[in-house]
Amino acid sequence: MFELIGVPPQALFGQLLLGLINGAFYALLSLGLAVIFGLMNVINFTHGAQYMMGAFCAWMLLTFAGIPYWGALVLAPIIIGITGILIERLFISRLYHLDHLYGLLLTFGLALIFEGLFRRQFGSSGLPYTNPIPGGTNLGFMFLPWYRAWVVAFSLTVCFATWFMIEKTQLGSYLRAATERPDLVQAFGINVPRMITLTYGFGVGLAALAGVLAAPIYSVNPVMGSNLIVVVFAVVVIGGMGSILGSILTGFGLGVVEGLTKVFYPEASNTVIFIIMAIVLMLRPQGLFGKPK
């Protein structure tokens, strides 16, 4: 059996698939960020906390209301999305006339507050959440848990649907137009502020959805988002700030790159994405899929 740089091909296939699965989380999270940035010009640092709140919301629905995973998959993004809408109305909407930096600082501060509140209430070691589809199948080169297969399929569907909605439908064209010339779109009788609010709610809902997907496989704890959000920001920067398709493709792609690093040089697996980010920023500052300004 031939080997590739000391790694048998079965192991390599396994790692590629795993990379794709992890990429699904990056894609889903960076998609939410890209939607919010692309359509609102807000750098949403609360995204990681909202992902965490999605996972906690799933746990609370199960523990206090007896609503299982599948119900949480629908309800948690709606509930957290509504909190997002409140945040946008109460805080973020007051900063639109200021520089991006203010939005960034505000959302970063909010993230710290949310994490602190959840830590105070639930502690730091995390909560148990049972895997709704245990078991899996042996693919020959690796054991694929059913749940991971579900995560990839589901997030691909959600990503595609979001891209389609924004790029190919009338609603999407309104949104994009409102980003470019809010005054003109308003003049056509479209309620731009409401559209912006709903967009933020939608982006936050995507983060919460990723949180629900993560609950059965990752430890549900208050800092689960802050570990991930930095990587996801790098993904967005590499893909091109605000590019919907870019964030999806880069999310999956970087998941694979990270997965391969875990085989060849595991110690670097959490830095490799930032190395790529540095290289991309030097050679193509607008990102792989971004349009130069």
Place this chain on the structure above:
Amino acid sequence: MHKWWGCLVAMLLGLMAGPANAEYRGGPIKIGVLNDQSGLYADIAGTGSVWAAKKAVEDFGAAAKGMKVEIISADHLNKPDVGSNIARQWYDVEKVDAIADVPTSSVALAVNEITREKNKVFLAVGPATSDLTGKACSPNTVHWIYDTWALANGTGKALVQQGGDTWFFLTADYAFGHALERDTESVVLKSGGKVLGKVRHPFPGQDFSSFLLQAQASGAKVIGLANAGGDTINAIKQASEFGIVQGGQKLAGLLIFITDVHSLGLKTAQGLVFTAPWYWDQNDTNRAFGREYLAANGRMVTYTVVGVYSSVIHYLRAVEALGSHNDGRAVIAKMKELPTDDKLMGKGSVREDGRKIHPMYLFEVKKPEESKGEWDYYKQLATIPADEAWRPLDQGGCPLVKH
């Protein structure tokens, strides 16, 4: 008339000051509890350790002995640079006499050196690395409750004896993980086992599936988790997802806290075998302390918290015997000279290299149907006597040990 009053007041004051002859005259004592209060190790110790330090001061009866003890605390965020800065500021500006706890071995090794330089006292409880009583041992440090060698010795030996003679390590890539892996590897080899491979994962990690797959492919009978807290939880959770245990491989949680088991749930954690120095359901005293802690902190007491309690009591005992706490080295020497004794850890001693000696226990996580309620998680499998539980004095390479 005024004279009369004056005499009376003087007499009363004299009476009140009477017992003060036996009072501690060394001035106020300040102990700083330095640990992770917001990150992945916050539930293992965190603010619970601060609570335990205050409880120790109270139970020692410091006030009645005329000792004025102040407990302060800070969050080191698991970063050696942050921890070092706080330690220096505490010693130089805040006049702290002793630093207690300090989980995260990399931070503890930094605090260990600063404490030596400033001639203060380091009551190491939270860090696991056995280097603190090995090549990094210091005349200003004592190491309480556990270390990587004792954990490895207990769990490693037991699993090899049960037939788990081939191992693969998942190691957190920093001082603690390396020490735990090294100590376990040597126990496995000595017991006749073999190590088939190891992988070092970034700290803190989130997704372990890739590493678990490598472990699975290695065909090792035992996968040793040389990590802690959130990393261990994630690894065990994902191992169950990938059918590692069903596939016939055994997980060895080398460092397991009760809060980890709580977070995993018994369904996922059942059957884990591990070594620990203390469990709340071992006897009435432990149960009472456990319940009190649970009521005050909202989670069950972990053994590192017990270590903070026990070490602070012994520190105060040594300070009282010495009549002063200004010379850190002298206090540590006194701590090594006096036998240890407190209600939670019982009688014990502190060795020349700073190692606190007591028995360790081998536990197994109960099946869900065996548990009678919340926090009823462990079955005790064996007691490892004090003289077998710790690394022999001459094998650590501590320069303080005279040969």
